[in-house]
Amino acid sequence: MEWSKDMAVGIETIDEQHRELFKRINDLLRAIKEHRCKSEIDGTINSLTTTRDSISTRKRIACRRPGIMAWRITGSTMPNI
Numbered sequence: 446m447e448w449s450k451d452m453a454v455g456i457e458t459i460d461e462q463h464r465e466l467f468k469r470i471n472d473l474l475r476a477i478k479e480h481r482c483k484s485e486i487d488g489t490i491n492s493l494t495t496t497r498d499s500i501s502t503r504k505r506i507a508c509r510r511p512g513i514m515a516w517r518i519t520g521s522t523m524p525n526i
């Protein structure tokens with residue numbers, strides 16, 4: 446799986462977290478394919494969960510800011526916040 450710029454939401458911290466999420470998913474897939482030990486795979490899954498939770502929290506905070514609802518409704522360019 447590869448993150449690409451067309452997946453960007455326009456908020457650098459969230460885009461950075463999305464790139465990190467893709468990296469961690471790829472790490473998990475590689476660990477499974479290479480039949481690594483269960484503890485390493487479990488650690489990667491825990492890391493994915495933490496990253497997911499962090500992204501969700503930041504998105505909820507960002508969506509409360511002025512201008513975000515207008516962006517979501519119109520589909521225009523994401524405002525810099």
